[in-house]
Amino acid sequence: ELIFTGTMIPAAEALRLGLVNKVVPAGQELRAARDLAHTIAQKAPKAVQASKRAINDGRERPLAEGIELETKLFETEVLPSEDLGEGIAAFVEHRPPKFRGV
Structure with a gap:
């Protein structure tokens, strides 16, 4: 339904539906992305x-x-x-x- 209608949903709803695995506070998106990239970069x-x-x-x-x-x-x-x-x-x-x- 979301794909066909293009309906916008809040981040919390996307999290509840399993469309995203994390929600961060507004303004913290870049930091969260960098933290994730840093974590992955430390792996083999x-x-x-x-x-x-x-x-x-x-x-x-x-x-x-x-x-x-x-x-x-x-x-x-x-x-x-x-x-x-x-x-x-x-x-x-x-x-x-x-x-x-x-």
Whole structure:
């Protein structure tokens, strides 16, 4: 209905409907976007790239194929990366990881 009618709804309603996952106070949008970007940038680049690729390449596929694609990307791009070892070491040593994207 919203797509066909172009009806505008308040942010809180969009959140309730699951159309957005977060609502921030007016004037805080840019800060919230930067905070999110910073959080994502701290993650292992290979894992973020594989996740994005799984989303983009899997959205037009049946669920089983999408899950298979996600598994394949994880096995071929994330598991062999040096960042996996760094993430495990950082966890064991109780320190922030220093991912290099390799």
